Structure formats: C-alpha cells, structure tokens
Amino acid sequence: MRRITLIPGDGIGPEVTAAARAIVEASGATVAFEEVVAGQRAEREHGTPLPRPVFDSIEVTKIALKGPTQTPFGGDYRVTIERNDVQAGGVARSYPSISIALRRELGLFVNVRPIKNYPGIPSRYEKVDLLIFRENSEDLYVGVERMVDEGTAEAIKIISERGTERVTRFALDYMQRLGRRRLTIGHKANVMKMTDGLFLKVAQSIAKGRSDILVDQRVVDALCMDLVMRPEDYDCLLLPNLYGDIVSDLAAGLVGGLGVAPGANFGTDYAIFEAVHGSAPDIAGKDVANPTASILSAVMMLRYIGETAAADRIAQALAQVLMEKHAVTPDLGGNAGTRAMTDAIIQKLRA
Numbered sequence: 001m002r003r004i005t006l007i008p009g010d011g012i013g014p015e016v017t018a019a020a021r022a023i024v025e026a027s028g029a030t031v032a033f034e035e036v037v038a039g040q041r042a043e044r045e046h047g048t049p050l051p052r053p054v055f056d057s058i059e060v061t062k063i064a065l066k067g068p069t070q071t072p073f074g075g076d077y078r079v080t081i082e083r084n085d086v087q088a089g090g091v092a093r094s095y096p097s098i099s100i101a102l103r104r105e106l107g108l109f110v111n112v113r114p115i116k117n118y119p120g121i122p123s124r125y126e127k128v129d130l131l132i133f134r135e136n137s138e139d140l141y142v143g144v145e146r147m148v149d150e151g152t153a154e155a156i157k158i159i160s161e162r163g164t165e166r167v168t169r170f171a172l173d174y175m176q177r178l179g180r181r182r183l184t185i186g187h188k189a190n191v192m193k194m195t196d197g198l199f200l201k202v203a204q205s206i207a208k209g210r211s212d213i214l215v216d217q218r219v220v221d222a223l224c225m226d227l228v229m230r231p232e233d234y235d236c237l238l239l240p241n242l243y244g245d246i247v248s249d250l251a252a253g254l255v256g257g258l259g260v261a262p263g264a265n266f267g268t269d270y271a272i273f274e275a276v277h278g279s280a281p282d283i284a285g286k287d288v289a290n291p292t293a294s295i296l297s298a299v300m301m302l303r304y305i306g307e308t309a310a311a312d313r314i315a316q317a318l319a320q321v322l323m324e325k326h327a328v329t330p331d332l333g334g335n336a337g338t339r340a341m342t343d344a345i346i347q348k349l350r351a
C-alpha cells in the first residue's frame with residue numbers, strides 16, 4: 001500500500017481534496033492517505049502554518065496531494081520553518097508563503113502544469129494543449145524584499161545557471177517521455193538583461209544539444225498576447241518562476257478557468273501534486289468549488305506512482321461526467337455542488 005500525504009489546506013482546499021481523495025479511494029488504487037494539517041487551522045492549533053508533522057510525513061511518503069493554502073496580501077507575513085536541523089542549531093529559514101516554503105524546503109525545483117481543452121468544458125478556444133514548466137525555486141519568489149525608505153520598496157531577483165540548467169533538463173526529458181516536440185522559452189531578456197538574459201542563454205544552450213525537440217523563445221509579454229490570440233500554436237513553455245505563475249493562470253483561462261488546471265511540483269526526492277488555483281475564499285464552504293483541477297492533479301500523481309489503470313479509470317469517469325453536464329459545478333455552467341459532482345464521478349467508477 002503506497003502512503004500519500006494529504007494536505008487539505010485552506011478555503012476550498014478541504015472540499016476539493018476531499019473530492020480527489022474519495023475518487024482515488026473508489027478507483028481501486030492501492031494507496032493510503034495520511035492527513036496532515038497546514039495553513040490557517042495549523043496556525044490556530046500549532047502556532048505555525050507549516051508545523052513539523054507535515055515534513056515528518058512527506059519525508060517518509062515522498063509524495064503529497066495538497067490543497068491550496070492562503071497567504072495574506074502585503075504586510076510582514078512569513079512562514080518560518082522549524083525542522084530538526086534548525087533545532088540542532090541550524091539557521092531558521094522563513095518564506096513568503098506556505099507553498100514557497102514547501103517547494104524550497106523539499107527541493108521541488110519545477111512546477112509542471114498541463115493546460116488543455118477537455119471535452120464538455122466550455123471554452124473560448126479549441127485544440128489548446130499546453131504543457132507549462134515553471135521554474136519553482138528562484139526569481140523574485142525567493143522573497144527577499146525590503147523597504148528602502150517609507151516610500152520605496154525593493155526586491156531581489158535571483159536566476160542561477162544551476163537552477164536554469166536543471167529545470168531545462170527536466171523539461172526536455174519530460175517532453176521526450178511524452179513525445180512533445182516544441183519548447184518555447186518565455187523571458188524578458190530585452191529588459192532584465194542579466195537575470196532573464198542568463199535564463200535564456202542557459203536554457204538555449206542546454207536545449208541546443210537535443211535534436212528531438214525544437215526550441216524557440218518569446219518575450220513574455222508578446223507570448224501572453226499570442227496565447228490569447230492563437231493558443232493552439234504553442235506546445236510546451238519554459239518560464240522563470242514569476243512569469244510561469246502568471247502565464248499558468250492566463251492559460252487556465254483559455255480552457256475554462258482555474259477549476260480545471262492541475263499541477264505537480266517535482267524535485268529529486270519528493271513530489272507534491274496540487275491544482276493551479278488558490279484557496280478561493282469567495283466561494284469557500286459553499287459546496288460550489290470545482291474539484292476537477294484537484295482530481296486531475298491526483299490523476300497525475302497516480303500516473304507518477306505507476307497506478308496507471310486507476311488513473312485511466314478516473315480520467316474516463318471524470319470525462320463522462322463533464323461531457324454529460326448533468327452534475328457539474330456552476331463555473332462549468334451546471335448547478336451541482338462539489339459533493340454531487342464527486343458522487344457522480346464515483347458512480348461512473350463503480351458502474
């Protein structure tokens with residue numbers, strides 16, 4: 001029995017991860033979930049949003065399915081990490097958000113986000129099939145900011161040769177396994193000459209040796225326009241952290257919204273699967289959140305651990321429910337709740 005850490009998270013997180021969990025459990029996959037608490041409930045119960053048991057569990061299971069976690073806008077909110085090495089005299093580390101803390105502490109250097117049209121999901125475009133590789137550990141998201149004086153703030157943007165090289169190699173290998181052919185590097189090297197310039201140069205030089213994959217580049221603002229005009233022209237995208245975050249949400253909008261965009265964070269030792277969307281406080285607790293992104297993230301997880309048959313069964317059951325449109329959430333044009341949509345998928349699995 002493969003153990004999986006489950007982090008329900010904040011806002012709609014507990015609703016959509018409960019849906020994904022129930023569906024995985026009904027699929028026949030031989031996995032056992034181990035639930036740990038992170039986020040606002042952890043802050044209330046343990047005095048920190050990311051307590052030690054979260055790491056203790058992932059260090060054993062190596063894999064987590066995570067719901068979104070909430071981060072306040074502005075202010076001086078930081079997530080401080082208490083792990084064994086810190087208690088043994090190491091330097092305490094702090095990060096701007098729970099997601100960033102997990103990604104950095106566990107060495108999850110790449111975020112993979114497949115964005116494509118699903119039959120039955122209303123969308124302005126057809127034939128969109130994008131695979132986004134977002135560098136996950138560097139860039140402005142290292143979270144080193146300060147107020148220079150009362151009216152001026154500054155932030156540090158870090159791009160390294162090592163970080164760019166490993167995310168590029170990962171993207172190329174991942175593409176090769178899936179038979180994907182074209183990689184577009186998104187950047188702003190015309191303005192951020194050193195940082196994005198280094199990202200572009202290193203990514204291009206690593207990719208040059210790969211005759212199986214066509215590599216081109218696009219300035220990120222022009223890339224955004226292209227994606228909105230002709231998304232079907234693009235295949236795979238490689239982006240530094242901040243642009244990757246923004247372009248992923250834009251791309252989710254091309255295929256029906258954040259409710260249908262799954263994702264996975266990979267490193268050398270660990271993997272965390274989580275939807276692109278956030279905790280959606282505006283709809284939390286109302287039983288209207290679309291669980292599709294979370295379910296598709298679980299499907300990615302099952303494929304990753306070799307539970308291919310269960311993954312295929314879930315993907316098929318979900319596709320049937322989406323196509324029939326009788327039991328889909330309001331963002332997809334239906335009037336079913338999260339739980340009703342989940343039950344409909346489970347019924348298909350059992351049929």
Ligand code: NAI
Nearest residue numbers: 068069070071099258259277278279280282283289290331
């Ligand atoms: P959001 O993704 O939570 O919501 C944006 C809009 O999309 C809202 O109108 C929301 O109702 C809708 N939406 C999102 N997921 C949906 C779903 N599954 N079904 C139906 N509608 C859905 O982004 P927002 O509002 O900017 O962020 C809210 C909080 O989430 C913030 O505290 C942010 O830091 C956090 N966040 C956490 C992430 C993570 O833990 N991986 C990722 C992104 C944001």
